[in-house]
Amino acid sequence: MNSQHFSTKERILGAAEQLFARLGFAGASLRQVTAAANVNLAAVNYHFGSKENLINEVFRRRLDELNAHRLQALEEALERPGSDLEELLGAFINPALDLSLDRGGGGAFVRVLARAYAEHNDALRKFLSDNYGHVMKRFHAAFAQRLPDLDKEELYWRLDIVAGALTYAMADFGVIKRKSGVTEQQHRERSAEHLIRFAAAGLRAP
Amino acid sequence: MNSQHFSTKERILGAAEQLFARLGFAGASLRQVTAAANVNLAAVNYHFGSKENLINEVFRRRLDELNAHRLQALEEALERPGSDLEELLGAFINPALDLSLDRGGGGAFVRVLARAYAEHNDALRKFLSDNYGHVMKRFHAAFAQRLPDLDKEELYWRLDIVAGALTYAMADFGVIKRKSGVTEQQHRERSAEHLIRFAAAGLRAP
DNA sequence: GTAGCATTCAAACGCCCGTTTTACCTACGA
DNA sequence: TCGTAGGTAAAACGGGCGTTTGAATGCTAC
Numbered sequence: 469m470n471s472q473h474f475s476t477k478e479r480i481l482g483a484a485e486q487l488f489a490r491l492g493f494a495g496a497s498l499r500q501v502t503a504a505a506n507v508n509l510a511a512v513n514y515h516f517g518s519k520e521n522l523i524n525e526v527f528r529r530r531l532d533e534l535n536a537h538r539l540q541a542l543e544e545a546l547e548r549p550g551s552d553l554e555e556l557l558g559a560f561i562n563p564a565l566d567l568s569l570d571r572g573g574g575g576a577f578v579r580v581l582a583r584a585y586a587e588h589n590d591a592l593r594k595f596l597s598d599n600y601g602h603v604m605k606r607f608h609a610a611f612a613q614r615l616p617d618l619d620k621e622e623l624y625w626r627l628d629i630v631a632g633a634l635t636y637a638m639a640d641f642g643v644i645k646r647k648s649g650v651t652e653q654q655h656r657e658r659s660a661e662h663l664i665r666f667a668a669a670g671l672r673a674p
Numbered sequence: 675m676n677s678q679h680f681s682t683k684e685r686i687l688g689a690a691e692q693l694f695a696r697l698g699f700a701g702a703s704l705r706q707v708t709a710a711a712n713v714n715l716a717a718v719n720y721h722f723g724s725k726e727n728l729i730n731e732v733f734r735r736r737l738d739e740l741n742a743h744r745l746q747a748l749e750e751a752l753e754r755p756g757s758d759l760e761e762l763l764g765a766f767i768n769p770a771l772d773l774s775l776d777r778g779g780g781g782a783f784v785r786v787l788a789r790a791y792a793e794h795n796d797a798l799r800k801f802l803s804d805n806y807g808h809v810m811k812r813f814h815a816a817f818a819q820r821l822p823d824l825d826k827e828e829l830y831w832r833l834d835i836v837a838g839a840l841t842y843a844m845a846d847f848g849v850i851k852r853k854s855g856v857t858e859q860q861h862r863e864r865s866a867e868h869l870i871r872f873a874a875a876g877l878r879a880p
Numbered sequence: 881g882t883a884g885c886a887t888t889c890a891a892a893c894g895c896c897c898g899t900t901t902t903a904c905c906t907a908c909g910a
Numbered sequence: 911t912c913g914t915a916g917g918t919a920a921a922a923c924g925g926g927c928g929t930t931t932g933a934a935t936g937c938t939a940c
Contacts, residue, residue: 476887492793494701498928508889513929515887579794586792586845587698588785625868629839636838639792662831669879670872682917704898714919719899721917881940888935896927904919910912 477515479505482573485526489576492583493523524595527584530567530577531599537563538603542610553614553671557664560607561634565660568638569653582639604631615671623671630667637663683721685711688779691732695782698789699729730801733790736773736783737805743769744809748816759820759877763870766813767840771866774844775859788845810837821877829877836873843869 474482483505487496498519502509516522541559545551567574584592604627612623637659650658680688689711693702704725708715722728747765751757774784790798810833818829843865852861 490794492698492700494698497926499926508887509928510889510930511887519928579792583792585842586785586789588696588845622868625865626872629843629869629872632842633835633839636791636842637835639794659831662828663835665879666832666835666876670876673871673875703896705896714917715898716900716920717918725898883940884938886935886937889933891931891933893930894928897925898923900923901921902919903921905917907916908914910914 476505476507476511479507480512480515480522481526481529484522485573485580486576488523488526488583489579493587498522526577526580527592527595527599530574531596534563534567535599535603537566539606542607546610553611553668554664556607556610556614557630557667557671558660560630561660561663561667564634564638565656569656578638579640582635585635611671618671626671626673629670633663633667682711682713682717685713686718686721686728687732687735690728691779691786692782694729694732694789695785699793732783732786733798733801733805736780737802740769740773741805741809743772745812748813752816759817759874760870762813762816762820763836763873763877764866766836767866767870767873770840770844771862775862784844785846788841791841817877824877832877832879835876839869839873 480501484496484501487501487504490496491500498512499509501522502512505511512519512522516525538560541563542556545555545559548555564578568578569575584596608623608627611627612618612620615623618626686707690702690707693707693710696702697706704718705715707728708718711717718725718728722731744766747769748762751761751765754761770784773780775781790802814829814833817833818824818826821829824832852858856864
């Protein structure tokens with residue numbers, strides 16, 4: 469299986485991501501993680517130092533990439549001459565959507581991310597703020613330029629609502645059932661379309 | 675403290691709610707719960723049978739009431755002659771807001787509810803669907819009447835987005851910091867206002 | 881080939897978990 | 911007044927937890 473192609477560290481990160489998504493940080497034990505990764509129990513403490521630090525590394529591996537993709541998509545949208553609000557929203561939402569569809573655990577990671585929000589852990593919040601703060605600022609500036617009549621603070625509130633709805637949608641919290649005959653890819657693309665249309669109207673609200 | 679005025683069962687439920695909100699279902703132990711409730715460890719298994727069942731009772735205690743309040747607020751809004759979309763949204767959002775401001779643990783409960791979504795547990799989903807399914811159907815019908823041009827399935831998607839944003843906002847996931855000089859009550863009222871305005875525009879989107 | 885280092889391994893450490901047992905209160909109807 | 915049922919108490923059960931240890935292994939450079 470994985471054992472052949474990936475290093476011990478990578479196998480641990482992958483297995484941890486899956487199990488944290490399914491069972492939570494407290495609910496998934498290192499014995500379960502190392503068994504799924506097909507490595508020795510002591511490997512976690514050897515390579516990562518502690519369970520706490522393993523959790524952080526699970527985040528870091530994905531967030532840097534998502535970060536970069538969002539900013540890149542935003543710059544591309546801003547460079548297009550006639551780009552509208554929906555395109556800016558797409559730059560924010562689509563990279564997250566792509567991640568959730570990624571082979572190799574991205575789908576599990578968005579659920580881990582949703583759990584992180586629910587954990588309400590201060591250290592984790594600081595970590596996320598450090599990693600995401602400047603991204604949100606950049607998007608805020610771009611949206612503010614497109615919505616000059618909207619109060620700046622009001623815009624912060626609304627972007628916060630968009631982020632909430634996106635987190636919720638990505639982690640598949642909702643009650644909307646995927647119909648048979650619709651692939652997961654199609655389901656998520658439809659999710660993104662609905663979300664963008666809804667959010668664009670919400671941002672344009674008087 | 676509580677010991678004087680509440681029964682053993684009530685003290686356990688209250689302490690469990692607080693600790694589940696803070697540490698999660700797996701993260702909070704029965705030893706922590708019973709110590710906080712100032713009761714004997716064995717009392718949980720005596721009164722509730724198991725930790726699993728205690729979790730269910732923590733939900734049941736609050737959900738029945740929230741359920742009833744939402745439906746009552748909806749009926750009242752529908753009976754008012756000139757009631758608009760914002761009033762229907764208020765009937766959905768405000769009871770949840772009130773619960774989150776409730777003395778005696780409501781604020782903790784909304785975070786427990788957010789954790790429940792993140793848990794993605796099938797048994798818990800069925801429990802929530804059984805308790806909430808008819809409420810969502812009732813709201814869907816009311817919104818459909820106010821938005822006759824909107825496709826029924828599209829409306830389901832949009833209500834799902836509203837529910838997501840609400841869950842996120844209630845559990846205080848967002849990055850919006852409460853300013854000094856603003857009480858928590860005021861902060862949450864402002865939250866609801868922003869959410870209703872945003873959601874109303876999103877629902878009306880073409 | 882062997883010295884040196886990074887990695888893997890099995891085993892054990894002390895601790896905390898959910899649950900059960902058994903004895904002990906305490907109030908109330910017969 | 912006594913028997914009894916409902917509640918509380920302390921202690922123990924087996925088992926799983928994160929972490930540490932020290933020996934065995936593989937790999938690279940000389």
